[in-house]
Amino acid sequence: MKKYIIYIGFLLLGLVIGWIVFKGKSAPEGENTEHNHVEHTEQIWTCSMHPQIRQPEPGDCPICGMDLIPLEENANENPLVFTMSDNAVKIANIQTTVLGGSVNSENGIVISGKIKSDETVSSSIVTHVAGRIEKLYISYTGQSVSQGQKVADIYSPQLIAAQKELIEANKVKSTNSTLYQAAYNKLKNWKLNDKQIQSILDSETIIETFAIYAQFSGVVKTKKVSVGDYLKEGGVLFDIQSLSKVWAVFDAYETDIANINVGDPIVFTTTSYPDEQFTAKINFIDPLINPSTRTVSVRANVQNLNSKLKPDMFINGRIERTPNQKSTLLVPKSAVLWTGKRSVVYLKLPNEAVPSFEYKNIEIGETIGDSYIVISGLKPGDEVVTNGAFVIDASAQLNNQASMMNQNLISSEIDTEIIDLPDYKSETNEEFKRQLNHLLSSYYTLKDALVEDNAKEAKEKANHLIQSLDKIDMKLLKGDAHLYWMVQQQIIQENGKKLANTDEIQEQRDFFNKISNAMISSIKAFGTTTVVYEQFCPMAKDNKGAFWLSASSEILNPYFGATMLNCGEIKNEIK
Known part of the structure; x- marks a missing residue:
């Protein structure tokens, strides 16, 4: 009997020890199994382009057929913020732009423009008598021409007849000075100089071709004739442009007109000489506004003795700022989802683990070129979506988040004022x-x-x-x-x-x-x-x-x- 009691005691003791040992080992496994099960059931799969899709297992998107991806938990529960995967951002070609300083930056009014030819120092070389071009001494556009330089020889029957009249009039000069003076002035009016006329009188020989001389210095802007061309009186051979002086012409936004005056100093640089600054003073403000760009031309005369500045060069200028000038912030048109004066943009949030875009109401004003004036809602340094904003907005609406198209989404975190909708x-x-x-x-x-x-x-x-x-x-x-x-x-x-x-x-x-x-x-x-x-x-x-x-x-x-x-x-x- 005692034997059985001892056996039973050992058996019970073994069961207790086994239960303790195996319970200690199996508990973690059970916990892990349960944890893995919970982790598995909590994993949600979604589409990178259609975030409203939620499925408990991987597969294809029922809308577009793309492979579903694991849903990345977003710690930010703000319904104004919409997150996308990196892959979705690439597919949707989302592009952003950082809003820089205002048009009127703290260093002054920043404007851009081009170098243009000074119209006051341009001229044309013309023939003052009808005739045929026998020879050209200027052969291509851009060639330099000096004042008094021979540019062409011309054959003119009218000049030949006028020479004969002068020679005959010279013979009766003592008795009929009026006839002589008329013949002399005819050649003079045809721009023959005194030396040429005196040569005709001394030799009493008809000169068949006459030289045409440049009246101004510059470069050939346009070549309009070739050898053998017949020109009427006043016909143009060459257009000459002096580059000793040029115009710096800038486009100033309509909002800056009140802050720009004739006589204001302006400093500008060119892309060709980025380390060199040129200075000038504004001497003309166009009285007319360009209706397509809403800009005004502002002009300054620039001395160009070393010919560094070439017409059509791009330039960037700065007019020094005065204390009473107000700054103007611009936002690209492509960033704005237009809904009237009150509009919508999407801001890319910095320092986020996944790409995050915040819905933002802004107020815009007049159009300036490819931008709108920002009245309120944005500041310099904000990074706005300039390509793909509509994709983000549509995806946000499909996900029942704040969007331009979803005016009825109201929560404690969203302004309850009704957003204007597009009117079709x-x-x-x-x-x-x-x-x-x-x-x-x-x-x-x-x-x-x-x-x-x-x-x-x-x-x-x-x-x-x-x-x-x-x-x-x-x-x-x-x-x-x-x-x-x-x-x-x-x-x-x-x-x-x-x-x-x-x-x-x-x-x-x-x-x-x-x-x-x-x-x-x-x-x-x-x-x-x-x-x-x-x-x-x-x-x-x-x-x-x-x-x-x-x-x-x-x-x-x-x-x-x-x-x-x-x-x-x-x-x-x-x-």
Whole structure:
């Protein structure tokens, strides 16, 4: 008996020790297994170009077919900030520009321009008598010419006849000085000099060709004749341009005119001599504004004795700043998603682990060249997206984040002022408006199902909504309106399908909210043939608020149904 008791004691002791040992080893494995399981189930896969796609396993994007990538968790929950993968940035060709100092920088007003020929020191070499060019001593454009230099020989029957008249008049000079003086002056008026005329009188020999001499020094700007050409009286042989003086002509923005005066000193450099500064004073401000560039020409005379400055050289100048001058910040047109005076840009956030772009409302003023004047919202040093901003905006809307097209996204972190939407009503085909109205009718039946807390009927009505959407002919829209509708259509279609595939009414209401935002944007952008009421519940979406559309002014809340049926207010009556 004692033996059995001892055996049983050893057996129990072994079981206890084994349980302790194996429990200690298996616990971590269990924890690891559980951890790995949790880690696996928490991994979400998304599309780099369609971030609204969320799937629990890798595969292809159902929209574009691209390989899904692991979703990178974004610690920044600000709905104004949209993140993209490096691959998505490359595919979308996102480009940015850092806004530099203002047009009126702290060092003065920065302007650019070109060197131009001084029109006051240009001339033409002409023949004062009709004739044929027998020989040219200037053969190409750009050749230097000195004053008094022989440039051509000309054969002229008129000159031959005039010489004969002078010789005969010289014979009766003592008795008829008037005839002699008239013959002499005729040759003089044809620009023969006294030496040439005296040579004719002394030799009493007819000179068949006469030389043409340059009256000015410079370079040949245009060569207009060749040997053998016959010219009429006053015909041009060469255009001569002196480069001893040139004009520095700058384009000053319209906003800077008040700060520029005749006599202001200006310092400029050229790309050919970047380390050398040239100085001059403004002596002329064009009284007319260029209507296409909204700039004014500002001119300064520059001495160019060493001929360093060549016409059409690009130059960058600076007019010293005075205390009363105001700075003007410009933003490239390509960075602005235009919605009226109040517009949208995307700023690239610095020092972020993944490319992040912040939605930003700005106020813009007049157009200056390829830029807008910034009234408010930006500062020097901000890095704005200049290529691909529309891609970011469309992706942000598809992800239900703040965007130019998503005016109804309101939270405690977003300015609740309604953002202006693009207005395509005047250019929208009436047939498209009627088709959009049919879609609106399907939307109302979906809303009513959610008002009645009927998830099954909501699924059915969501399918009807998609069918109505498919009947809309987007070819009726052109240009930007067409692109705008494509984004709204995609949002309605994707969220309509998701709503139709879930039985959870709260999930249905979340999808309905995204559909509503796209419907409101569409109705406001393209117009409607009926009266539509835009209604708002401040308690929906965890007190962030949500909008919906209704055919009547009565408040029937689709986000709470019977729980808070009449919670809400009319925000807008769209006619």
